[in-house]
Amino acid sequence: MKYTISSVIVVIIMLISLIAKAQKQKCATVHLLEKRVEKDSSIKQRLKQSEIQTQKNIALLRQSKKALQIINIPVVVHVLWHKPIENISNEQIMSQMDVLNEDFRLKNSDTLPQTHPFWKDMADTQINFCLANTDENGNATTGITRTYTDSISFTGQGYEKYTASGGKDNWNPTQYLNLWVCNLDSSSGNTLGYSAFPAEMAISPADDGVVIRYETFGRTGTAGSGGWTYNSLGRTATHEVGHWFNLNHIWGNTICGDDLVSDTPPAYDSNYGCNGFPYNANSTCGSDVNGEMYMNYMDYSDDDCMNMFTLGQAERMQAVLNGERIGILTSKGYINIPNKVVENFVANTITISPNPNDGIFVINYNNFNLKNTSIIVVNILGETVKTIEHVENNAVQINLSGYTNGVYYVQIISGKSSVIKKIIVAK
Ligand SMILES: [Zn+2]
Numbered sequence: 001m002k003y004t005i006s007s008v009i010v011v012i013i014m015l016i017s018l019i020a021k022a023q024k025q026k027c028a029t030v031h032l033l034e035k036r037v038e039k040d041s042s043i044k045q046r047l048k049q050s051e052i053q054t055q056k057n058i059a060l061l062r063q064s065k066k067a068l069q070i071i072n073i074p075v076v077v078h079v080l081w082h083k084p085i086e087n088i089s090n091e092q093i094m095s096q097m098d099v100l101n102e103d104f105r106l107k108n109s110d111t112l113p114q115t116h117p118f119w120k121d122m123a124d125t126q127i128n129f130c131l132a133n134t135d136e137n138g139n140a141t142t143g144i145t146r147t148y149t150d151s152i153s154f155t156g157q158g159y160e161k162y163t164a165s166g167g168k169d170n171w172n173p174t175q176y177l178n179l180w181v182c183n184l185d186s187s188s189g190n191t192l193g194y195s196a197f198p199a200e201m202a203i204s205p206a207d208d209g210v211v212i213r214y215e216t217f218g219r220t221g222t223a224g225s226g227g228w229t230y231n232s233l234g235r236t237a238t239h240e241v242g243h244w245f246n247l248n249h250i251w252g253n254t255i256c257g258d259d260l261v262s263d264t265p266p267a268y269d270s271n272y273g274c275n276g277f278p279y280n281a282n283s284t285c286g287s288d289v290n291g292e293m294y295m296n297y298m299d300y301s302d303d304d305c306m307n308m309f310t311l312g313q314a315e316r317m318q319a320v321l322n323g324e325r326i327g328i329l330t331s332k333g334y335i336n337i338p339n340k341v342v343e344n345f346v347a348n349t350i351t352i353s354p355n356p357n358d359g360i361f362v363i364n365y366n367n368f369n370l371k372n373t374s375i376i377v378v379n380i381l382g383e384t385v386k387t388i389e390h391v392e393n394n395a396v397q398i399n400l401s402g403y404t405n406g407v408y409y410v411q412i413i414s415g416k417s418s419v420i421k422k423i424i425v426a427k
Contacts, residue, residue, distance in 0.1 A: 026270075026300050027236075028156055028194035029243045030253050036200070043203060050199035050324065051260065054246060057319035068125070068318050072382070073177050074132040074333025075100075078168040079146045080160060080182035082153070085222060086214050088181060090387045092221035093131075093144060096179075097384065099219055099234030100129045100241060103297065103309075110307045116277075117290045121263050123314035127245075129177070131384050132333040133376060133411065136171050140413040142374050142387050149182075156188030160211050170209050173201055174327030177244060178209030179237065181217045192216045192228070192236040195243035198324035210240040230273075233303035242298050242309070245317035245325070250292075250299045256285035259298065263312040267292040267299070274305035336382045350412060356424035359401025363410065365394045376411045379403070400425050 037043045061068075075097065081087035102108040106124035113119065131143030151159070151166035159165040160180045170178040184191055193212035201208045214222050216231040224232025248259040251267040258266075266285040271294040278291035294301050297309055309317075321328060351364045363375065377386040377398060385403060388396065400408060403425055410421045 026190050026192055026272075027239060027243075027249075028188065028191040029197075029240065030249065032157075032194055033197060033200075040203075043200065046203065047197070047199045050197075050246075053323050054260075054316065054319050057322045058315055060322070061315060061319060068314060070126045070128060071318075071321060071329065072128045072130050072334050072336075073328055074134075074175065074331050075129050075143060075177045075179060076132050076135075076141075076171050076333070077144050078170075078178065078180045079144065080149050080151075080154070080167055080180060081146070081214075082149055082151060082183065086181075086183050087146060087148075088214055088217065089221050090142075090144065090389060092218040092223065093181075094218075094384065094387065095220045095223070096218035096234050096237055097129055097131060100237060101383070103235065103238040103307075104129070104241075106308075108307055110304070112295070112307060118293060118295070118308065121293075121310040121312075122308045123311040125309055125314040125317055127317060128383075130334045130382060131376075131387070132171075132176055134332055134335050136175070138332065140411070142376060142389055142413070143384075144387070144389070153183040153185035154188070154211075156184045156191045156194060156211065158207055161207055161209060170206060171333075173205050173208030174325075175331040176333045177241065177328075180209060180211045181214050182211065184211070184213040192231055193240045195240040197243060198246050198320050201324055210237065210244055212236050212240065230302040230304075235297060235303040235306055238297045238306075242313070242317075246320040246323075247298050247309075247313055247316060250294075250296045261310065261312040261316055263310045264293050264296060264298075265290065267294075270300040272300050272302075274302050334382075350419065350421070352410060352421050352423055356426040358427045359399060359403065359425055361398045361400065361410075361423055363396045363398065363412070365391075365396075373412065373414045376413065378409050378411065380407050401427075 077093050079087055104125045104127045106122060111122060132141055133143060135141040145168055147168045149166040154160045160167040160182050161170055163169045168180065193210060193216065195210040196208045215226040215228040216236040217223060219232060219234040223234065249270065250259050250264050251269050252258040255269055256266060265287045268280055268283055268285050271292065275294045278289065279294055280287055281289050281291035295305060295307050297306050299306060352361050355361060373391040375388040375391060375396065376384055378384050386398060405425050405427055408423050408425060410423055412419050
């Protein structure tokens with residue numbers, strides 16, 4: 001009997017450790033980095049140097065006492081699909097862009113209440129994300145690539161990032177944030193996604209970017225499907241893009257570790273699910289009465305439990321934009337459309353009517369050749385509000401009735417040419 005109980009206990013411990021192991025792979029960023037460091041010790045040295053530079057840049061930022069700059073990050077989304085369901089819709093991609101812009105700009109609807117002790121630490125990072133409208137060769141683009149792949153699934157080891165291995169090569173990583181969306185299989189464990197750190201870009205530029213499984217990308221369509229209910233709000237990308245901007249896990253990847261950010265309280269380990277506040281107050285790691293910041297995007301809590309970056313994290317992200325990711329500041333990947341003058345094809349052939357109106361516009365091509373034509377609608381801030389790819393009809397309806405009154409720009413892209421038309425929503 002005693003032997004049987006011991007066996008059961010051993011089995012239970014094994015199961016718990018297996019589950020823990022699987023949980024630890026929720027984000028594979030650090031695990032993959034450690035594997036690369038094992039193979040190439042020079043990466044460790046580069047990470048150290050990068051951190052020294054980051055700290056210098058943070059000090060300079062503080063000295064200058066300037067408000068953080070608002071920065072637009074041109075994004076290209078590479079959709080890799082084998083089954084049609086993996087070829088996610090433009091709407092789903094737009095929903096991910098919305099989540100990134102809400103979370104990084106503190107416009108999310110679930111921010112902490114003013115009475116919460118961590119409220120004062122919440123940050124608007126001043127970082128915006130826009131789907132690229134200009135590709136590496138200067139051609140107009142929707143900022144989305146779609147690739148059918150013979151690979152039934154990917155293992156989360158980097159093959160997604162190479163055309164030669166069934167994925168898609170990244171666009172110049174100094175100019176674009178590359179996001180791959182694909183089917184990550186069971187050999188990737190519970191990996192929702194992973195990112196490369198900025199320090200590695202000089203060593204391995206082709207690996208720069210963020211990979212996310214299609215079941216946890218955005219907050220509509222396939223988001224939350226396949227058992228990923230707790231990751232249905234697009235925050236896998238918020239977390240992984242945080243790594244892309246040089247943020248570490250809140251627990252510093254070891255028991256009571258350091259994430260190199262001063263305003264995130266010490267944390268014992270990663271947190272899953274959704275803890276109650278305060279959690280692990282006055283811990284041996286040194287947390288105070290408010291405990292751990294499990295609601296930080298850089299923890300492992302469920303999507304509906306995380307809701308903030310801190311001011312220190314925002315500073316660290318801005319520091320890397322003056323460091324390894326400085327190329328983004330002069331990227332041609334996103335050109336603010338109102339300033340863009342590209343009227344080099346039959347602009348007058350295309351009409352949009354009625355204009356102004358209360359939201360329903362019809363673009364009439366008047367038999368213009370529609371081959372490879374796409375449409376992007378942006379608002380006055382240059383934020384994309386609608387994307388239509390592969391236009392097939394001569395009369396295309398755009399419904400902006402759910403959007404606020406004001407000026408919008410319709411960019412019609414055909415091959416290497418594009419034309420911009422202004423429309424006005426007036427209800
Ligand atoms: Zn992570």
